[in-house]
Amino acid sequence: MDNSLLAPGHRACAGCAMPTTIRLVLDAAGPNTIVVSPTGCLEVTTTPFPESAWCVPWLHSLFENQSAVASGVEVMLKRRGKDTNVVIIGGDGSTFDIGMGSNSGMFERGHKILYVCYDNEAYMNTGVQRSGSTPFCVHTTTTPSGSQSQGNPRPKKDMPAIALAHKVPYVATASVAYPVDLRRKVKRALEINGPSYLQVNAPCITGWTFDAGTMIELARLAVESGLWPLLEYENGKLVGVKKIRRPKPVEEYLKLQGRYKHLFKKTECADMLSQIKDMAEDNMARYGLVD
Amino acid sequence: MSNNTANMKVVEGSYAIAHAVMCCRPDVISAYPITPQTHIVENLSQMVANGELDSEFLTVDSEFSALSVLVGVCAAGGRGYSSTTSQGLALMYEVLYNVSGLRMPLVMNVANRAMGAPLNIWNDQQDSIGARDVGWIQIYAENVQEAVDATLQAYKIAEDRDIRTPVMVCMDGFVLTHVYEPVELLDKEKAREFLPDFKPEHILDPARPMTFGAFADPSTYTEFRYQQFEAQLKALPKIEEVARQFEESFGRYYGGLIDGYFLDDAEIVIVTLGSVVGTVKDAIDAMRSEGKKVGLLKIRSYRPFPVQALRKALKDAAVIAVMEKDVAIGGEAGLVTDLKAAFYSSSIRTPIIGFAAGLGGRDITIKDIRKIVEKAEAARKGDLSEFEFLALRKEIL
Numbered sequence: 001m002d003n004s005l006l007a008p009g010h011r012a013c014a015g016c017a018m019p020t021t022i023r024l025v026l027d028a029a030g031p032n033t034i035v036v037s038p039t040g041c042l043e044v045t046t047t048p049f050p051e052s053a054w055c056v057p058w059l060h061s062l063f064e065n066q067s068a069v070a071s072g073v074e075v076m077l078k079r080r081g082k083d084t085n086v087v088i089i090g091g092d093g094s095t096f097d098i099g100m101g102s103n104s105g106m107f108e109r110g111h112k113i114l115y116v117c118y119d120n121e122a123y124m125n126t127g128v129q130r131s132g133s134t135p136f137c138v139h140t141t142t143t144p145s146g147s148q149s150q151g152n153p154r155p156k157k158d159m160p161a162i163a164l165a166h167k168v169p170y171v172a173t174a175s176v177a178y179p180v181d182l183r184r185k186v187k188r189a190l191e192i193n194g195p196s197y198l199q200v201n202a203p204c205i206t207g208w209t210f211d212a213g214t215m216i217e218l219a220r221l222a223v224e225s226g227l228w229p230l231l232e233y234e235n236g237k238l239v240g241v242k243k244i245r246r247p248k249p250v251e252e253y254l255k256l257q258g259r260y261k262h263l264f265k266k267t268e269c270a271d272m273l274s275q276i277k278d279m280a281e282d283n284m285a286r287y288g289l290v291d
Numbered sequence: 292m293s294n295n296t297a298n299m300k301v302v303e304g305s306y307a308i309a310h311a312v313m314c315c316r317p318d319v320i321s322a323y324p325i326t327p328q329t330h331i332v333e334n335l336s337q338m339v340a341n342g343e344l345d346s347e348f349l350t351v352d353s354e355f356s357a358l359s360v361l362v363g364v365c366a367a368g369g370r371g372y373s374s375t376t377s378q379g380l381a382l383m384y385e386v387l388y389n390v391s392g393l394r395m396p397l398v399m400n401v402a403n404r405a406m407g408a409p410l411n412i413w414n415d416q417q418d419s420i421g422a423r424d425v426g427w428i429q430i431y432a433e434n435v436q437e438a439v440d441a442t443l444q445a446y447k448i449a450e451d452r453d454i455r456t457p458v459m460v461c462m463d464g465f466v467l468t469h470v471y472e473p474v475e476l477l478d479k480e481k482a483r484e485f486l487p488d489f490k491p492e493h494i495l496d497p498a499r500p501m502t503f504g505a506f507a508d509p510s511t512y513t514e515f516r517y518q519q520f521e522a523q524l525k526a527l528p529k530i531e532e533v534a535r536q537f538e539e540s541f542g543r544y545y546g547g548l549i550d551g552y553f554l555d556d557a558e559i560v561i562v563t564l565g566s567v568v569g570t571v572k573d574a575i576d577a578m579r580s581e582g583k584k585v586g587l588l589k590i591r592s593y594r595p596f597p598v599q600a601l602r603k604a605l606k607d608a609a610v611i612a613v614m615e616k617d618v619a620i621g622g623e624a625g626l627v628t629d630l631k632a633a634f635y636s637s638s639i640r641t642p643i644i645g646f647a648a649g650l651g652g653r654d655i656t657i658k659d660i661r662k663i664v665e666k667a668e669a670a671r672k673g674d675l676s677e678f679e680f681l682a683l684r685k686e687i688l
Contacts, residue, residue, distance in 0.1 A: 034495045036363065043504075049511055052502035057495040059366050060504035061389050065359035068351065072363025072371070073495060075319055075347050079369070084497055102359060105352030 005031060010053040012045040015212030017176040017202035017219060019045075021118045022089060024179050025200075028186035029114075031056060033085040034077075036070040038094035039063035041125045041204075042118070064098040066090050067106035067115070074111045085114065085190050092119045092133035095199075096157050107166035107195050114189045114196045117159070120204035128207040132157040135227070136279070137272045138259045140207070145262035150272050155279070163197040164236060170196035172232040172240070176203070177219035181230060181242060188232075201228045209258025221253035226280035229287050244289045250280050299473040304435040304462070305330030307474045308374075308400055311442040313344045314482035315398070318369035318489075321349040321360040325379040326412045327464040328402040332374055346372075354379035358386040358399075365395040366503050368494035370446070373397070376464055377404035377418045384422065390457050391426025391519060393504060396449035396489075397457040400442060402464040403565065403616070405651040413652020414464040415616035416565060420593070420625040426519050428458040428526055429594040431564040435474050437545055438462040441591075443477060444533045446486050454526050456519070461593075463566040465652070477541070485540050523595040530592050548597035549604060550589040553579060557586025559667040560608040562630060563615060564590040567648075567655050571614075574660035585664055590626065598633040605634075610642050610667040614660075614681070616649040623678040642670045648681035655681075 005026035012019045018041060026033065034057045037043050043060045046053040061069045066088045074086045095103065095117040106113060122140045123129040129142040135156045139145045143152040163171045170192040174182040182200060189196035203210065203218050210218055222228035225248045232240030254260040254276070263269040263276075284290050302310075308331050312320070320339070322332040338344035351357045354375050361371035375383060380401060390397055401419045405411040419429055430445060432438035438460060445458035462468065493501055507515055531547030538544035552572050554560065561571055568589045578585045588604055590597075605611055613627040622628060627645030634643065646663055649655040659682050666676050 031500075032497045034367075034497065044506055047502055047505035049505040049507045052505060054502050055500055057497060057500045058502045058504075059363070059495060060506075061359060061362045061393070062385055065355065065362070065386065068356035068359035069363040069366075071349065071351075071356075072319065072321070072360035072365075072369075073367045074363075075349065075360075076364050076367035076369040079318055079347060080367075101352050102356045105356050108352075109349070 005055040006046070007053045007055055010046045011048070012041065013205050015205035015215050017204070017215055018042055018118050018120070021176045021182070021200050021202045024176070024182050025087065025089065025116050025186050026056065028183040029085050029087055029190060033087055034059070034073055036060070036066050036073060036086070036088050038066040038090040038099060040091040040094060042089060042091065044125060063094055065102055066094060066099055068102040070113050071106050071109065071111045074113055086112065088113060088115045090117060091124070092117055092121060093123045093131045096132035096159050104166065107163060107168050110194050112194055114186065114198065116186070117197070117199045118202040119199050120202050120207060121156070122204070122207050124204045124207045133159070136276060137263060139262055140259070150266070150269055151262060160197065160199055160231070160233070164233060167236065168197050169194045169235050170233070172197070173199045173201070173228065173230055175201040175219050175223050175228060175230060177216045177223065178230060178242065185232065207259065210256050214256060218253070218256055221248055221256070224248040225250045225253040226284045226289055227253060227276070229283045229289055231287060238287070241287050241289065243291055244284070247284070247290050250277050298475045300476060301471055301473050302476070303330060304438065304467045304470050304472070306334050307435050307439045307476060308442060308462070308468070309334030309338060310476050311439040312372055313338050314477040314479050315372070315443055315446050315486060316370065316483070316488070317346050317372035319347045319349060319361065319364040320372045321351055321357045321364070322373050323351055323354045323357045323375070323379060325354070325376055327404060327468045328374045328376045328379070328400070330468060331400060331402070354382040355386060358383045358390065361397050362386065362390060362393065362395060365397060366495050368491055370489040371397045372399070374400040374402065376402040377406055380418045380422060381406065384425070387422060387425040387427060392515065394455040395457060396446070396455055398442065398445045398449055399457070399459050400438070401459045401461045402468045403461055404464040411651040414466050415650045415652065416461065416463070417617045419459055419461045420615070420617040423594055423625055426456065427594065428456055428523065428592070430458060430460050430530070430592055431590060432460065432462045432467065433545070433566060433568040433589060435467050435470065435472050436543070438467055439474060439477065440537060440541065440543055443482055443486060444537050447533050448526060448529055450489055451529055454522050454529055456522050456526060461565070466566045481540055485537065527595050527597060546589065546591050548592040548600045550591060551604060552587035552589070554586040554588060554604060556584055558584040558609040559664055559671070560586045560588050560605060560611050561660065561663060562588045562590065562611055562613045562626065564593060564626065565616065567614070567616070570655055570657065571660055574657040577657065578661070578664060583664065593626070596629050596633065601630065601633055602637050602639060605641065606639055608641050610644065610671045612663045612667040613643065613645045614648050614655070614663055616647070618647045618650070627678065642675055644670050644676050645678040646681045647679070653682070
């Protein structure tokens with residue numbers, strides 16, 4: 001990726017899935033693209049003034065207004081007759097939680113914008129606090145495990161379903177571990193004449209705590225365990241499901257991560273583990289992940 | 292102020308503002324409804340629907356999004372417009388700082404209204420005075436005509452390359468937004484000559500990729516803030532210059548930064564802003580006929596605060612009485628505090644007394660203004676009063 005539109009020299013952690021994800025997205029979108037990003041790891045690691053890693057026009061305003069800002073960009077480009085891709089790239093905190101109001105507005109108004117969420121399942125930029133995207137039982141700094149706690153007590157918010165409820169014509173999930181699939185989905189989304197939402201599983205080394213060399217393997221295990229199904233919806237219909245050839249037990253995925261460590265130390269967590277297994281099995285059955 | 296009465300029309304204030312906005316040719320209007328701003332944006336929607344105004348009108352999910360949309364519009368090279376009030380302005384608060392920090396020359400009419408709790412939809416100026424430090428220029432209008440004219444002037448000031456600072460045109464909610472009064476609507480062609488198309492030097496363009504909204508660490512942040520501060524200082528002569536240019540084109544002028552009424556020989560000067568100026572002028576007429584040397588200083592530009600102009604205009608006053616529709620709870624109020632600060636670093640030692648009045652839409656009467664003058668006369672004799680709430684109904688406390 002020597003010609004990547006995200007230049008090397010950015011300040012993301014070694015082993016972070018985010019820059020790899022962004023490079024894949026930009027690679028598929030090409031140079032005729034304007035990116036809008038909310039506040040987050042992506043913003044702070046790529047744009048310390050007077051430096052910038054962005055080789056496409058890039059705009060950051062606030063933590064929760066990316067969808068409104070991008071709406072303004074899109075309306076103005078349309079007014080000028082410009083056929084330029086408008087892509088939002090933001091983390092799960094701004095996507096699932098604080099930006100929900102303006103995300104909903106953008107989806108509902110039907111702007112031709114691709115929204116890419118690099119989903120690392122917590123507020124990583126501020127030090128691993130729980131977000132609405134944090135999965136069940138995950139240890140974060142605001143849902144720590146302890147004698148009275150097994151980590152996050154709630155399941156992950158179903159953001160793709162929220163996008164679908166807005167009749168967003170293209171909604172998909174992807175993973176940094178499946179680059180061909182990810183690139184194809186970006187290209188397909190950009191062909192859609194309306195909003196699209198792409199949620200990419202992007203492991204965070206400091207928040208999930210894993211060995212830097214295992215990032216891709218970990219992301220692949222999320223898919224192979226059934227916890228992160230790769231799905232594709234067009235006009236509300238499920239049109240694509242990535243089949244799992246060799247399903248893996250959820251423990252294989254969970255055990256590689258510090259954020260689930262407590263589940264394997266405490267005997268009372270057996271019930272929690274079985275609930276996570278149920279979630280994976282439910283996904284497999286619901287989406288027909290395994291032939 | 293001279294008006295060509297042949298072109299005068301009796302219209303609602305909000306219609307007059309919408310018409311002025313039309314003459315400013317915004318690319319995108321983005322707004323969220325809130326009383327008493329609604330008639331402005333309803334009129335604009337209708338103008339777009341009728342094809343009279345070639346703008347995109349975005350109906351958004353909140354005031355927060357309304358202003359955020361315009362960040363994108365501006366970065367993509369467009370002229371943006373919004374209008375709000377009160378709680379809506381408060382919901383925009385984070386974006387207000389962002390817009391000025393990004394040096395985006397947006398213009399917004401603020402239909403001044405009280406802040407809750409308790410909920411109150413009527414006029415005071417707590418909303419915009421409370422937002423005095425967000426980096427926007429603030430111009431206050433006395434009547435609908437001034438609000439109309441200030442709206443066109445605002446874009447010219449905001450978009451000036453040396454200024455590049457957003458402007459709020461503040462007009463009292465209901466009192467000016469819902470009043471029907473004779474107004475000379477702007478001539479579209481003259482407005483176009485006065486305000487050329489917006490041509491920013493830096494825009495989002497794949498042919499010339501640029502990064503907007505990078506973060507600044509302690510080694511550069513201060514200089515960004517200083518540049519904003521400096522731009523507002525440069526706006527002081529620019530506001531005056533634009534007011535004079537407007538006079539040349541349209542024949543109307545009512546002060547650039549400040550204006551006066553019986554100011555030259557006034558011993559007691561009432562300093563205020565907004566639509567109450569008209570009432571104060573009536574009170575002064577009555578008191579002058581009784582031989583009282585009372586005058587008025589109207590603040591047109593509250594941000595930038597015209598320190599030098601105020602010192603010059605008020606240096607001969609015996610007592611200055613500030614009346615304003617806002618309170619800085621725990622302190623005094625915005626204007627009186629700023630005025631005291633402006634004078635303390637000069638050699639002027641005129642007594643300054645302050646009053647909160649007209650909160651939440653309560654009428655300010657000529658009797659109230661006479662009360663202020665009585666207090667000012669006492670202050671002149673050495674009986675200086677502390678900041679107080681005018682016409683406080685002590686019986687219901």
